[in-house]
Amino acid sequence: MKAAVIVFPGSNCDRDCAVGVERATGAKVEMVWHAEPELPGGLDLIVLPGGFSYGDYLRCGAMAAQSPVMKAVVAAANDGVPTLGICNGFQILCEAHLLPGALLRNEKLKYICKPVDLEIVNGNTRFTAAFGERRTARMTIGNGEGNFFAEAETLDRLEGEGQVVFRYANENPNGSARNIAGIINEAGNVLGMMPHPDRAFEAELGSIDGAVLFRSVLG
Amino acid sequence: MRARVQVFLKPGVLDVQGKAIEGALHGLGFPGVDHVRVGKTIEFDLAGSDAAAAEDEVKAMCERLLANTVIESYRVEVA
């Protein structure tokens, strides 16, 4: 098993993602600098980590989506390589048009860091299979722009096609459309989510649900 | 040449910042304020002297980076 974590200038969960994936799955993780034109071969997972790529200036993820490595990421994703964008990574996936919609400023205009309860809306994806029958998960969020937006037709389609993977279960922390916390592409290999599995991979961190997610895809 | 790009959220996208500012202005005693929209302005110098070519170039910048056309619209001025 082999995974790559892409490092953009300003990424700050890159190490967390690598450690989380390694500890949860034993996979070998390579760090790939954003300026690389190519990805290592034989990848079973690409992770776009959280953080503030390019300071989140202009728009979150906008400048990172134009990084040289993103051409290779788009190509790999189109080839079916499982690709996971967490937080800033989710924003980058939207900006790179690998996922529909966009992430707007949180409704209350503030950065919010807190644990959230998630509903696993689709447990049949390659990222959620290891949750089995379980339909809830707990992870923390930490974002200022996690308010998912898409046109109504897009939202209907996402819901209809099972592309909504995670929803905020109790309280919607940021005003996200239809309580969406994570979505997957049509082909089922590109997942974007605001909550951090990379902060939930050991019991002492408060939850191991992130480890379950990593094990789903690299199981 | 000096270019100015204005980027606004599209009409269907809730402008939470605009809404917050509207509420705050009402609270400060400016009740006549309505339909507040907040946008970004990006101004810069641009090498070259052909205004039409410059405008095309700036539009290309908008499409690629400066605006996210899923949620935003933009206006370009070059002078």
Place this chain on the structure above:
Amino acid sequence: MRARVQVFLKPGVLDVQGKAIEGALHGLGFPGVDHVRVGKTIEFDLAGSDAAAAEDEVKAMCERLLANTVIESYRVEVA
């Protein structure tokens, strides 16, 4: 009436966004871009019909809320 307020960082104040955008535009193959400054535009409807009074009112809004005059300056247009 429609009011438009443009808020920019005062000259000399570091514009972190402008700096990052400039770098990104160069990287995308627009080397002719220079001196990028990023500002905010706030547009809204305003009750009343006296343009001069409206302008004064909008200026008061700028001083109290819309601009942080320690580091920002603003321009007001009312039409």
Place this chain on the structure above:
Amino acid sequence: MTSPAKSMAELAREYGLKAEEYAVILQRLNREPNAVELGVFSVMWSEHCSYKSSRKHLAKFPTTGPRVICGPGENAGVVDIGDGQACIFKMESHNHPSYIEPYQGAATGVGGIMRDVFTMGARPIALLNALRFGDPSHPKTRRLVEGVVAGIGGYGNCVGVPTVGGETNFHRGYDGNILVNAMCVGIADADKIFYSAAPAAGLPVVYFGSKTGRDGIHGATMASAEFDEDSDEKRPTVQVGDPFAEKLLIEATLELMKTGAVAAIQDMGAAGLTSSSVEMAGKGSVGIELDLDMVPQREEGMTAYEMMLSESQERMLAILKPGRERDGHAIFEKWGLDAAIIGWTTDTGHIVLKHKGQIVCDIPLSPLSEDAPLYDRPWTEPVKHPRLDPGQIPAPANWEAAVLKILSCPDVASKRWLWEQYDRHVMADTLEDSATGADAGIVRVHGSRKGLAVTSDCTPRYVQNDPYEGGKQAVAEAWRNLTAVGSDPIAITDNLNFGNPERPEIMGQIVRAIDGMALACRELDFPVVSGNVSLYNETNGAAIPPTPTVGAVGLLADYDDHMDFSNLRDGDMLILIGDNHGELGASLYLRELLGREDGAPPPVDLVAERRNGDFVRGLIHGKLITACHDLSDGGLVIAAAEMALASSIGVTLSASSGAHAHPFLFGEDQGRYLVATRDAARVLADAGAAGVHAIVAGEAGGEAFASKELFSIAMPALRAANEHWMPDYMAAKA
């Protein structure tokens, strides 16, 4: 035109130099300085850089110990945490800038303190912030809170270092001068610590980071002057923080250090290029020559003076080893940082600055440090408040209302509104943070079983009424908080915030607070390894309450041994450790219910403090208790209520009505802990054997927070009282 002599002396005054100080400069140079030279002297001799009022007294702090690798004097303190690892930490204020521009002031405060830590080779792993605002009803307070909190979050979150704790007080004494103290903790290999002294002459000096602009010129001298009505006019261009640049700077600095090319390094903090170059050369007893034309500049036409005094953020100065000039090149390029060789170390003992082919400054370095003014300022013994007889303090008319009042007062109310804006989990090593119900934040030392506990403490109302006892108390409370989470307290940093030291009564506060702190540090084996002094926190002659903030670090050999207070279960017995005299002087009970701020603060018995703390730590490591909380603001009632809230379970205290119920429940006696156990008999017996006073004080269970027949408050009402104040306050219209 006035004569040059007159204008230079005048300029000196404008730059904040006293006439005597200017006279020393004339004497040492044997000529008149030019404006650039005067600028260099004025910032190096400012209170901020020279500690001229406090230096004499700071010397009283114990600064050594078996774990101390580097005490005060470097960018941050360094302590050994075993296994070849060191913990590097420091606290610093950004009070004045935060009052003028709260967002940027606080943000750049966080940035500055992080640079002090990674400059020494450490990766920052935790942040804390200690905030003091004016009265909530003051018209500026809400906006200042909003901006400061957003600025702290905006910077720390972006760089990606978790903010795991802090403290927040409100008092009218800070109406005109808020305090923003930020602390950063980092980890390095103990044999790879980087220092600032230039080791030799003939070495290249490299500048890297952001470009230099006209930001914050005279920030260091501003930090050393009182506010008056014209401060708004005098304010220099505000420094703007670029956390993105800081993140790149951290990575580039740590990479550069790995190459082995760095001989000495220093961040450009207050007084930027001046203090960094002067200190590096001065400490190494060499000279330094800089060509200012080589400095990366953001604006056109900057003068030498402006470049030397600029406080542009996110900049570093390094001295490289011979022949290693090119080593950094690829690194700076990779991280997109500006960089240039701007000069060389020399053997002249002078700082020489060139600009546009002219020598614009040539002064000997030694007077800058050796002759830096050192004042033994006159001081008067602070007036002592008498101890209050608990029997003379009225009991509450309505017990429920009294409990809820204190639990919801601004100092005690939950600060969730604030810390939810801080990323507390990035780096994936946070075990305890502001949200979790623990007396200190805890982060794992990445890749090991070790944990670091961190806290910041000061109770200004105690220091106000007795600087000596208050100084002791700040240190003791930090030690206690670290103990309550099961860690071994190892060292502290401090941030001494006071008014104008030229006033003898303020100087008296400074002297006596330091005396008290120093004693507590010695008695608790808790050395001071770094710190910061912020004076002149006053407006129109009104000084802030004296606020010597203590930031402290404790070590857990195995983080599985850590303790918090969110784990109460039905049937747990609550045992109160420590002596109870019912001290109500300077208590919250007195202030919030009786509107009085008088009385001697609770004295700290350092022997008992240590005995009780060591005993509690033993209980934790012996797994005899399941929850632990120290007693502080509001005494037993508030500690028990916080435990109930954090655990979402009721608590019934065993105190019943009687003459001493309210001193017992609300008294703020020091050196106490409330612990939960399933084996009360064992804990009480062990306490007896250890000579520690311990009594059963209550039991966990049920749906209410109660004390026998005195009061009973349903848990939702208790939670509402604690949670609502801050969000309601922040949402209210100005």
